[in-house]
Amino acid sequence: xxxxxxxxxxxxxxxxxxxxxxxxxxxxxxxxxxxxxxxxxxxxxxxxxxxxxxxxxxxxxxxxxxxxxxxxxxxxxxxxxxxxxxxxxxxxxxxxxxxxxxxxxxxxxxxxxxxxxxxxxxxxxxxxxxxxxxxxxxxxxxxxxxxxxxxxxxxxxxxxxxxxxxxxxxxxxxxxxxxx
Amino acid sequence: xxxxxxxxxxxxxxxxxxxxxxxxxxxxxxxxxxxxxxxxxxxxxxxxxxxxxxxxxxxxxxxxxxxxxxxxxxxxxxxxxxxxxxxxxxxxxxxxxxxxxxxxxxxxxxxxxxxxxxxxxxxxxxxxxxxxxxxxxxxxxxxxxxxxxxxxxxxxxxxxxxxxxxxxxxxxxxxxxxxxxxxxxxxxxxxxxxxxxxxxxxxxxxxxxxxxxxxxxxxxxxxxxxxxxxxxxxxxxxxxxxxxxxxxxxxxxxxxxxxxxxxxxxxxxxxxxxxxxxxxxxxxxxxxxxxxxxxxxxxxxxxxxxxxxxxxxxxxxxxxxxxxxxxxxxxxxxxxxxxxxxxxxxxxxxxxxxxxxxxxxxxxxxxxxxxxxxxxxxxxxxxxxxxxxxxxxxxxxxxxxxxxxxxxxxxxxxxxxxxxxxxxxxxxxxxxxxxxxxxxxxxxxxxxxxxxxxxxxxxxxxxxxxxxxxxxxxxx
Numbered sequence: 167x168x169x170x171x172x173x174x175x176x177x178x179x180x181x182x183x184x185x186x187x188x189x190x191x192x193x194x195x196x197x198x199x200x201x202x203x204x205x206x207x208x209x210x211x212x213x214x215x216x217x218x219x220x221x222x223x224x225x226x227x228x229x230x231x232x233x234x235x236x237x238x239x240x241x242x243x244x245x246x247x248x249x250x251x252x253x254x255x256x257x258x259x260x261x262x263x264x265x266x267x268x269x270x271x272x273x274x275x276x277x278x279x280x281x282x283x284x285x286x287x288x289x290x291x292x293x294x295x296x297x298x299x300x301x302x303x304x305x306x307x308x309x310x311x312x313x314x315x316x317x318x319x320x321x322x323x324x325x326x327x328x329x330x331x332x333x334x335x336x337x338x339x340x341x342x343x344x345x346x
Numbered sequence: 347x348x349x350x351x352x353x354x355x356x357x358x359x360x361x362x363x364x365x366x367x368x369x370x371x372x373x374x375x376x377x378x379x380x381x382x383x384x385x386x387x388x389x390x391x392x393x394x395x396x397x398x399x400x401x402x403x404x405x406x407x408x409x410x411x412x413x414x415x416x417x418x419x420x421x422x423x424x425x426x427x428x429x430x431x432x433x434x435x436x437x438x439x440x441x442x443x444x445x446x447x448x449x450x451x452x453x454x455x456x457x458x459x460x461x462x463x464x465x466x467x468x469x470x471x472x473x474x475x476x477x478x479x480x481x482x483x484x485x486x487x488x489x490x491x492x493x494x495x496x497x498x499x500x501x502x503x504x505x506x507x508x509x510x511x512x513x514x515x516x517x518x519x520x521x522x523x524x525x526x527x528x529x530x531x532x533x534x535x536x537x538x539x540x541x542x543x544x545x546x547x548x549x550x551x552x553x554x555x556x557x558x559x560x561x562x563x564x565x566x567x568x569x570x571x572x573x574x575x576x577x578x579x580x581x582x583x584x585x586x587x588x589x590x591x592x593x594x595x596x597x598x599x600x601x602x603x604x605x606x607x608x609x610x611x612x613x614x615x616x617x618x619x620x621x622x623x624x625x626x627x628x629x630x631x632x633x634x635x636x637x638x639x640x641x642x643x644x645x646x647x648x649x650x651x652x653x654x655x656x657x658x659x660x661x662x663x664x665x666x667x668x669x670x671x672x673x674x675x676x677x678x679x680x681x682x683x684x685x686x687x688x689x690x691x692x693x694x695x696x697x698x699x700x701x702x703x704x705x706x707x708x709x710x711x712x713x714x715x716x717x718x719x720x721x722x723x724x725x726x727x728x729x730x731x732x733x734x735x736x737x738x739x740x741x742x743x744x745x746x747x748x749x750x751x752x753x754x755x756x757x758x759x760x761x762x763x764x765x766x767x768x769x770x771x772x773x774x775x776x777x778x779x780x781x782x783x784x785x786x787x788x789x790x791x792x793x794x795x796x797x798x799x800x801x802x803x804x805x806x807x808x809x810x811x812x813x814x815x816x817x818x819x820x821x822x
Contacts, residue, residue, distance in 0.1 A: 179386060181790045182360050183409020183509045189453070190508055192495040196487065199477050209457065211357050211471040211776070233362065233383055260406040263391040272387035277613050280389065281729065281742045283620065284610045284629070291616035293366060293381050300386075317409060317509050 171331050173222045174215040175207040175251075176241060178234040179261050179300065180227025184252035185209070187317035191324055198324070201331055215244040222247050222330055228254040228261050229306050233295035242307040247330065250302070250309045251323070253316045260316075261300040269297040311336060315345030348376070351766070356779050358458045358475070360410050361789020365778055367762045378762040380755045380782065382619035382789055392741045397426055397715070397732050398516050400741075404728065405510050407745070408791040410453075412510050413446035413501060414721035414746070415728070415791075417583070421717030422728040423516035425603065426736070427708035434701030435518035440583040441693045442504045442513060443719070447582060447686035448538070449497025450722040451638075451679045454786045455545055456490030459676060462780050463552050468773035489541045496538050500690060503527040518705030528694050535691045539652065542683045546656065549677050553663075561664070562764070564672035564757035564781045567592035569624065569634035571749065572641030573720045574599070580645035580657075580685065582720040588644045589624065589634065594668050602718030605727050609744065619789075621751045622744055636724025636749040637785060638678035643668060648681070650688035656681040672757045672784040679786065710736045721746040723788055747787045757781035 177185060185208065191198060205220055206212040215223060223245030229235050242248055253259035264272055270288075278286040303309055313322055322342040329336035348371060354364030362384045368377040388407060395403065401419040405412035417439055424431055431439075457476040465474050465482065473481075480487035498508040504523065505513030513519055553560050574588045575581035589597045589608075600608050611620040612629040624632030634640070648657045660681060663669055669678075693699055710732060717728045724746035731740040761781040765774040 177362075179384060181406050181409040181412070182788075183406075183412065186409045186509055189457070189494065190498060192491055193488065195491060196480060196484070199480060204477060208357055208360075210475040210477070213355055213357060230386065231384060260403065261386050264387040267387070267390045269387075272390035273385065275390040275393075276385070276387065277620070280611070281606055281740070282609060282611045282622070282744060283613060286611075286613045287615060289613065289615050289618050291381070293364070293379075293383075293616055294618065295383050297385060316406070 170201065170203045171221040172203045172205055172216075173224065173327075174205045174220045174241065174245060175224040175226070176237055177208055178225060178227030178237060178255070178303070179230040180252065180254040180259070182208075182226070183317040184226040184255075187252075187315075187320050188323050190320040192320075194324060198327060202327065215241055217244065219244045219246065221245070222249060222327075224249045224251050225255050225303050226251045228258045228300050228302055229298070230261055230264070230300040231295035231297045235298065235306060238303055238307050247310045248303075248308065249311045249313060249326065250304060251313050252318055253314055255303045256312045256314050258300055258302045265299050269299075273297070313338065314343065317345070319345050349373075351770070353775055353778060356782055358461070358779070359783055359787050359789065360408070360791075361787065363782070363787075363789055365758055365782075367766060369766070373767070375759070375763045375766055378755075378759040379616055380758050382617045384789070385618045389741045389743060393738055395738050397423055397710075397730055397736045397738055400728070400730065400738070401514050402510075402512060404743075408788055409509055410788055411446060411450055411721050411723070411746075411791065413442055414719055414726050416511060416514050417443055418717040418719040418721070418726045418728040420514035420516065421584075421719065422715040422730050423717070425715030425717065426710055426712055426730065426732055427516050427706070428711040429517050429706040429708040431518045431706050432701070432703040434522075434698050435704050436584070437693050437696060437699045438504055438519050438523060439514055441690060441699065442501055442511070443583050444686040444690040444693070445497045445500025445504065447497070447722055448500065448683060448690070449494045451683040451686070452490065452493040452497060452542070452545075455549075455676060455680055455683070456487075456493070459780070459783045459786070460490075462776070462783070463676070464548070467776050467780060468771070471772060471776070474776070486544070489544065493538055493541045496534055500531055503531060515705065517707055520704065522702050522704060523700055525700060528700065532691065532694045535687055535694075539684065539687050542680060542687060546677075546680050546684070549680055553677065560673050561671050563777075564760045564784070565670050566756055566760060567668075567670060568753060569597065569632070570594070570640040570643035571634045571636050571725055572644035573602070573718075573725065574645055575649065578646035579649040580641050580647070580682075581649075582686070584719075587718070587725060590644050592668060592670070594643055602725070602727065603716040605716065605718065605729070605744070611744065611748075617751070619748055619751050622749050623752070630752065633752040634749065635753045636746060637675065637722075638682050639669065639675045640724060640749075641720065642678045642681065648685050650685050650692065652688055653681055653685035656684060672753070672781055675784045675786070710734060721791075723747050723786055723791070724749045745791045747785070747789065747791050750785045750787065754782050754785050754787060757784065
């Protein structure tokens with residue numbers, strides 16, 4: 167792609183560990199910062215991807231409520247290439263363990279039955295997002311590139327960004343998939 | 347005309363949140379709320395798992411402080427086995443915890459909150475971030491990156507992985523420390539201490555230049571809670587829990603395993619994050635604060651020499667009065683960062699750290715186990731109930747950020763009342779976020795059962811028509 171690729175990132179239902187792995191590029195981060203243009207991201211104060219669009223959108227985490235679904239749909243609409251970063255985004259990951267119970271059961275356990283809770287009730291204010299079963303990003307919107315791992319190694323993230331910046335489609339293999 | 351202002355998402359914090367502010371007819375703030383907007387349900391879906399899986403599962407609650415959950419979980423597992431872990435195992439767990447404290451505190455100061463202080467609350471939002479900081483002061487940015495790298499490196503040298511390590515197991519740990527890893531870590535500590543001291547110097551000069559803001563910004567009385575070791579010194583890995591009142595007068599100490607006797611949680615319908623309080627005082631009289639400010643107020647000293655000097659200077663800052671302004675969290679955090687580096691050095695100098703007695707064995711001997719630790723953001727509890735085979739029947743978690751839920755909401759309200767008068771600028775809205783940011787909330791943690799904070803503000807008139815929208819969209 168000509169010029170510096172424009173990038174936007176966001177996190178859905180997850181643990182932020184994939185963004186931490188991005189920061190784990192350490193000193194290389196300062197070089198990457200020169201090679202790409204970072205727009206909206208949890209680490210900047212730009213709240214949403216620019217309306218005119220970005221080259222690469224990166225999403226961490228899975229979709230488990232109306233708010234995360236909306237973030238994913240907006241990112242998809244505003245990016246040319248969508249990257250699912252980490253196991254939660256790629257196949258749902260740990261948060262999908264919740265699907266074995268109903269949302270109502272999980273809410274009841276946390277807000278009513280919990281040993282430390284007094285006079286509990288399930289939060290239901292209209293300002294709160296509506297819960298859904300946890301799903302991978304690709305189950306809701308089209309994903310172009312998957313980077314698996316919990317979290318993926320920083321080398322895998324660096325490789326994908328470098329290939330995209332060079333106008334090539336990244337093909338993860340070997341050690342880059344060996345995140346354990 | 348009444349109006350509602352919504353800030354969503356809040357950025358440069360971990361997780362998902364939004365703020366709503368209701369203004370009355372006269373334009374005065376009637377109500378301001380911090381809504382935590384996500385729920386993952388770990389407490390429910392861990393039921394039926396084996397207890398020994400929990401150190402691996404629960405670290406997925408948070409990628410910023412996975413070590414806190416890893417270790418609190420392992421301590422709850424030790425409790426179920428009813429064993430005392432070997433000294434070497436305790437030292438190595440604490441060393442890993444110091445690594446996490448260093449990376450988390452350093453990242454928060456330099457990469458998340460720092461841009462507000464170093465570039466200004468009113469700096470253009472497109473520049474007010476760590477990359478803006480890197481352009482303004484590349485040398486400092488490099489040091490910030492290296493400091494975080496060092497903390498992560500400790501975690502990886504001890505437990506093989508930087509994020510979500512597989513190290514602590516019920517009864518101890520699964521890997522001895524190698525001499526070359528010890529030596530490599532020890533060699534870097536003096537330089538890293540220098541970097542934190544630079545951060546402290548920056549923070550102190552900021553305080554000098556903004557004294558009034560420091561003392562008035564989201565400043566309010568609460569009780570404080572933190573772990574203590576011998577002689578009431580600040581402790582992060584293991585000790586009893588101390589509670590002091592708003593004037594730092596000692597209230598009581600308790601064994602963290604008996605938390606249900608002392609701490610209860612209140613639920614508000616407008617947030618997925620519960621509100622812990624002191625059971626003896628009730629809700630809301632029993633609210634308290636945790637984390638760096640909570641710990642520095644609860645503790646009587648710090649156990650390492652450089653941190654102890656900083657601790658004394660800290661308590662002289664407000665003329666001997668309790669330090670209670672929310673922005674002082676930043677200073678307290680850096681003092682703890684210094685402590686963690688010094689303490690890591692002490693542990694590495696201890697001969698037992700290279701020991702090979704790593705694990706106490708045992709079977710399920712108690713139906714319940716509680717693990718408590720001081721996570722970077724405050725006191726963290728894991729409480730498991732198991733059947734005779736060790737299969738989990740119940741899981742209850744009180745997470746560090748949750749303890750500060752009342753304080754963050756109060757901080758939002760105080761700042762909204764102080765700044766949302768007349769013309770509302772983007773800088774004013776950023777101050778509301780900065781009030782939350784001072785607590786370094788980790789909303790993935792808090793919404794294990796929660797989630798993320800970016801910013802959008804919409805103002806509606808009484809009939810719901812939008813009259814003003816301010817948002818920060820992409821496009822640097």
